[in-house]
Amino acid sequence: MQLYELTIKQAIELLKKGETSPKELLEALLSRIEAIDSKVKAFVTVTADEARAQLGNKTDGALSGIPLGIKDNMCTKGVRTTCSSRMLENFVPPYESTATQKLWDAGAVLLGKLNMDEFAMGSSTEHSAFFRTCNPWDLKRVTGGSSGGSAAAVASDMCLGALGSDTGGSIRQPAAFCSVVGLKPTYGRVSRFGLVAFASSLDQIGPITKTVEDSAILLNAICGHDPQDSTSAPEDMAGTPDFTKQIGRDIKGLRVGVPKEYFIEGLDAEVEKINRDAIKQLEALGAELVEVSLPHTDYAVPVYYIIAPSEASSNLARYDGVKYGFRAEGASDLMDMYMKSRSEGFGAEVKRRIMLGTYALSSGYYDAYYLKAQQVRTLIKKDFHDAFKHVDVIASPTTPEAAFLAGEKTSDPIKMYLSDIFTISANLAGNPGISLPCGFTKNGLPVGLQLIGKHFDEATVLKAAHAYEQSTDWHTRKPAL
Amino acid sequence: MSAQAKPQDKANQKYETVIGLEVHAQMRTETKIFCGCRVEFGAAPNTLTCPVSTGMPGVLPVLHRKALEFSIRTGLAMDCKIAPFSRFARKNYFYPDLPKGYQISQYELPICEHGHIDIEVEGATKRIGITRIHMEDDAGKNIHDPSGVSLVDLNRTGTPLMEIVSEPDMRTPEEAGAYMRKIRTIVRYLGVSDGNMEQGSLRCDANISIRPVGQVEFGTKVELKNINSFRFVERAIAYEIKRQTSVIERGGEIVQETRLYDTDRNITVSMRAKEEAHDYRYFPDPDLVPMVVDPKWIEEIRAGLPELPDVKRKRYLNDLEISEDAAAFISEERATAEWFEAAVDKGGEPKSVANWMMGELTRRLNDDKLSFANCPVIPIKLVELINDIDSGKINARQGKTVFNSLYDRCKSMIEESPVKPSPADGSLAFIGKVEPVTSRATSSVIREELGIKQSTDTGTIEKAVQEVLDKNPDEVERFRGGDQKLMGFFVGQVMKATRGEVDAKTVNEMIKKKLG
Numbered sequence: 001m002q003l004y005e006l007t008i009k010q011a012i013e014l015l016k017k018g019e020t021s022p023k024e025l026l027e028a029l030l031s032r033i034e035a036i037d038s039k040v041k042a043f044v045t046v047t048a049d050e051a052r053a054q055l056g057n058k059t060d061g062a063l064s065g066i067p068l069g070i071k072d073n074m075c076t077k078g079v080r081t082t083c084s085s086r087m088l089e090n091f092v093p094p095y096e097s098t099a100t101q102k103l104w105d106a107g108a109v110l111l112g113k114l115n116m117d118e119f120a121m122g123s124s125t126e127h128s129a130f131f132r133t134c135n136p137w138d139l140k141r142v143t144g145g146s147s148g149g150s151a152a153a154v155a156s157d158m159c160l161g162a163l164g165s166d167t168g169g170s171i172r173q174p175a176a177f178c179s180v181v182g183l184k185p186t187y188g189r190v191s192r193f194g195l196v197a198f199a200s201s202l203d204q205i206g207p208i209t210k211t212v213e214d215s216a217i218l219l220n221a222i223c224g225h226d227p228q229d230s231t232s233a234p235e236d237m238a239g240t241p242d243f244t245k246q247i248g249r250d251i252k253g254l255r256v257g258v259p260k261e262y263f264i265e266g267l268d269a270e271v272e273k274i275n276r277d278a279i280k281q282l283e284a285l286g287a288e289l290v291e292v293s294l295p296h297t298d299y300a301v302p303v304y305y306i307i308a309p310s311e312a313s314s315n316l317a318r319y320d321g322v323k324y325g326f327r328a329e330g331a332s333d334l335m336d337m338y339m340k341s342r343s344e345g346f347g348a349e350v351k352r353r354i355m356l357g358t359y360a361l362s363s364g365y366y367d368a369y370y371l372k373a374q375q376v377r378t379l380i381k382k383d384f385h386d387a388f389k390h391v392d393v394i395a396s397p398t399t400p401e402a403a404f405l406a407g408e409k410t411s412d413p414i415k416m417y418l419s420d421i422f423t424i425s426a427n428l429a430g431n432p433g434i435s436l437p438c439g440f441t442k443n444g445l446p447v448g449l450q451l452i453g454k455h456f457d458e459a460t461v462l463k464a465a466h467a468y469e470q471s472t473d474w475h476t477r478k479p480a481l
Numbered sequence: 482m483s484a485q486a487k488p489q490d491k492a493n494q495k496y497e498t499v500i501g502l503e504v505h506a507q508m509r510t511e512t513k514i515f516c517g518c519r520v521e522f523g524a525a526p527n528t529l530t531c532p533v534s535t536g537m538p539g540v541l542p543v544l545h546r547k548a549l550e551f552s553i554r555t556g557l558a559m560d561c562k563i564a565p566f567s568r569f570a571r572k573n574y575f576y577p578d579l580p581k582g583y584q585i586s587q588y589e590l591p592i593c594e595h596g597h598i599d600i601e602v603e604g605a606t607k608r609i610g611i612t613r614i615h616m617e618d619d620a621g622k623n624i625h626d627p628s629g630v631s632l633v634d635l636n637r638t639g640t641p642l643m644e645i646v647s648e649p650d651m652r653t654p655e656e657a658g659a660y661m662r663k664i665r666t667i668v669r670y671l672g673v674s675d676g677n678m679e680q681g682s683l684r685c686d687a688n689i690s691i692r693p694v695g696q697v698e699f700g701t702k703v704e705l706k707n708i709n710s711f712r713f714v715e716r717a718i719a720y721e722i723k724r725q726t727s728v729i730e731r732g733g734e735i736v737q738e739t740r741l742y743d744t745d746r747n748i749t750v751s752m753r754a755k756e757e758a759h760d761y762r763y764f765p766d767p768d769l770v771p772m773v774v775d776p777k778w779i780e781e782i783r784a785g786l787p788e789l790p791d792v793k794r795k796r797y798l799n800d801l802e803i804s805e806d807a808a809a810f811i812s813e814e815r816a817t818a819e820w821f822e823a824a825v826d827k828g829g830e831p832k833s834v835a836n837w838m839m840g841e842l843t844r845r846l847n848d849d850k851l852s853f854a855n856c857p858v859i860p861i862k863l864v865e866l867i868n869d870i871d872s873g874k875i876n877a878r879q880g881k882t883v884f885n886s887l888y889d890r891c892k893s894m895i896e897e898s899p900v901k902p903s904p905a906d907g908s909l910a911f912i913g914k915v916e917p918v919t920s921r922a923t924s925s926v927i928r929e930e931l932g933i934k935q936s937t938d939t940g941t942i943e944k945a946v947q948e949v950l951d952k953n954p955d956e957v958e959r960f961r962g963g964d965q966k967l968m969g970f971f972v973g974q975v976m977k978a979t980r981g982e983v984d985a986k987t988v989n990e991m992i993k994k995k996l997g
């Protein structure tokens with residue numbers, strides 16, 4: 001086994017036993033990046049020098065010497081943070097995001113910044129202003145998005161784990177497409193300070209890892225209350241418990257809800273079969289399957305595409321060419337500078353969403369769109385609340401189909417938007433959700449199983465996911481590169 | 482109606498003006514509303530900034546609890562209902578001094594609503610409704626360099642503001658001026674704002690419309706933006722009334738628009754029409770959680786409210802029986818009121834204390850650009866001086882001399898000491914600070930040093946009186962013939978002859994007796 005193939009858990013043990021050194025581990029990963037990232041194109045920036053300098057900063061932390069990749073929308077002090085946008089191509093933050101700071105405080109090492117859809121808007125990582133990241137399982141196919149760089153880098157062993165961010169499925173969908181584990185924690189579990197905002201009421205940082213146990217290890221490191229983020233939950237909710245403690249417990253008697261609204265037309269037959277088998281496997285492990293209803297599921301995508309662009313239209317107003325980031329040349333006056341800078345600095349998908357959101361918030365339309373969407377969001381939350389009176393977790397496919405071909409959906413935004421149909425609801429409701437490998441199509445494309453939990457009950461989600469994972473070998477399969 | 486009435490006066494009897502004011506008061510917090518940057522006036526550009534106040538990617542606002550407390554305190558002082566559930570909204574627009582591209586303000590759920598304050602105009606009290614008070618963050622400042630370059634200073638960005646919105650209850654420029662001054666007095670009493678219009682910590686927008694007398698519906702309103710002095714509030718509104726009246730008189734229609742007051746030309750000019758008005762696309766700010774205010778905290782804040790100026794003024798009138806003018810003067814500033822109350826506490830006779838404060842003391846303070854918040858003479862010293870006069874140790878005229886020496890002495894003692902007035906002091910804190918420093922300067926010490934005393938020896942007085950009468954036989958004749966005004970002349974001459982060391986009242990009586 002190569003050092004770069006290690007899971008975080010394995011690496012921690014080897015380092016502890018002194019069977020490898022942080023330096024050896026880091027160099028193995030840097031060589032791996034050198035060897036294959038020209039094919040996968042996961043990294044926007046590789047921070048080899050910074051990583052070498054970081055080694056030994058903290059030798060007794062929970063993650064000492066563990067090299068990790070970070071999605072390029074989390075601010076890293078002194079390291080370019082681009083959001084894969086021309087607008088921030090040369091932006092170097094003078095501050096560190098809370099989630100990444102917690103990783104470095106635990107001794108982890110920054111390998112580099114990972115590609116994404118521009119400002120996290122997209123489901124394929126084709127909307128990066130720089131390049132598209134390729135799916136390690138089939139380079140012609142997309143990685144999913146927007147955390148495509150993070151999922152691809154973990155799947156191809158270029159980092160031991162990574163952080164992504166999930167606004168409507170941006171961790172879970174690429175995790176499913178790349179056969180890795182992606183966890184979107186409960187809204188408020190992980191600080192958003194330093195995460196470049198897309199849709200503030202939906203964004204949440206989470207780990208993308210090779211195994212469920214690694215997911216628990218990283219979540220332990222990054223969770224907790226942050227006085228710099230008013231929406232982060234109090235410490236007694238956000239900072240507990242130790243998630244690794246749930247790993248390895250059995251799931252006898254666990255009530256698993258199967259939402260009838262998620263097994264619908266439009267769900268690929270092969271993907272449905274693989275997911276149904278996975279859910280049966282949970283039953284075989286002692287879980288009790290319960291059919292549940294999430295009646296407002298149909299409204300999730302439209303509600304999301306009003307709320308997220310509305311917040312985005314305001315969050316992205318600061319990129320105006322005045323203070324930092326891209327400023328167009330040759331503007332004749334202030335208005336012209338605004339228009340040129342924003343026209344040239346943002347890509348098409350970002351502009352589309354800014355316009356959608358601006359429209360939805362405009363006077364005369366606010367009540368019909370934004371306000372109505374918020375009301376329906378409340379109903380979607382209630383759906384989950386009601387369902388969780390009867391079950392402990394909800395199981396569903398992560399995506400309606402496996403990874404699609406690059407270019408297949410770029411001309412049809414609605415088709416692209418529907419690829420998040422099963423993941424969006426958890427963001428709207430704030431619940432935690434995980435995607436984990438549950439099989440492959442005949443074409444050898446990964447399929448993901450999604451487990452959604454109660455608010456702040458990642459422990460149960462991780463316990464169920466781990467039990468399933470350990471009863472299969474999907475997570476041990478590697479793409480041929 | 483007088484035949485000389487000016488045209489606009491005549492017109493004003495046909496039309497009634499309706500005025501509502503939106504006052505922006507900068508809160509006196511040490512740090513900004515959503516980050517830890519210091520709030521300071523006059524610092525070098527962009528030195529009071531951080532990633533939050535410059536709107537960098539990924540940063541988040543965290544509400545400064547003090548700003549919420551100050552808003553609640555203001556709301557309580559204005560009899561508002563404090564919202565149990567309140568939240569921030571984003572007001573979106575592009576401008577270089579607005580680094581986030583939106584202002585964090587409050588829209589549909591402000592922290593305070595439904596209050597009122599009382600104003601006094603021409604001896605009558607009028608109640609003006611307060612629609613709402615909400616919190617928001619201030620923008621920065623654009624500076625246009627003569628070379629054609631525009632610069633942005635973000636020091637002010639994120640300074641906490643309260644916007645106090647009145648009902649359209651005012652009818653004249655004078656009422657608007659009185660309202661503005663009352664707002665200033667109240668926020669200064671509460672210590673929530675320094676109310677300094679010159680430095681921009683108090684700014685106001687005015688909504689003005691006119692309608693035929695008797696009409697119930699409001700006329701089309703015009704908004705006057707960014708008025709930054711008390712004088713300009715009244716002038717700008719007066720001009721706008723004149724302008725609107727003349728438009729209507731000529732058969733025209735008022736256009737709903739935003740206008741700016743041009744202070745140099747004393748006119749208002751159109752800034753933008755209603756069609757060009759911004760659509761601010763308000764929506765709840767998802768970065769800030771709604772505020773649920775604990776009723777217990779509200780009661781704590783209420784219990785800590787100072788006695789407010791209206792209550793003080795009435796108490797001074799009724800209990801201390803000082804004049805209306807004096808009561809108004811003393812209650813206008815909290816520091817003045819505290820100084821006065823401290824003097825009365827030390828046994829000062831209220832009317833005498835008030836007279837000294839409004840007269841000689843204010844004259845000296847004004848000359849030195851000081852106020853009762855940093856007055857060099859502490860109340861007890863004035864009380865001792867007043868007692869010296871009342872007990873006849875010195876006369877009123879000598880009192881003035883002693884007072885001025887006392888003032889000078891205390892001032893230089895403070896200047897030579899390490900004690901420095903701080904804006905956060907307030908009068909009581911300052912009194913405590915300078916008391917030990919000026920302990921050796923008292924009325925009695927100064928009297929001794931200057932050798933000022935009042936002669937009570939009637940023999941001396943009688944001698945002086947007789948000499949004056951002897952020297953001025955013509956005047957004596959005229960006085961006897963009924964010219965009572967000459968009494969002042971005789972007294973003056975006697976005082977001159979005795980270098981003021983005798984009691985004027987005794988002199989007066991003695992002259993009366995001799996010539997009676």
Ligand SMILES: [Zn+2]
Nearest residue numbers: 516518531534
């Ligand atoms: Zn700051």
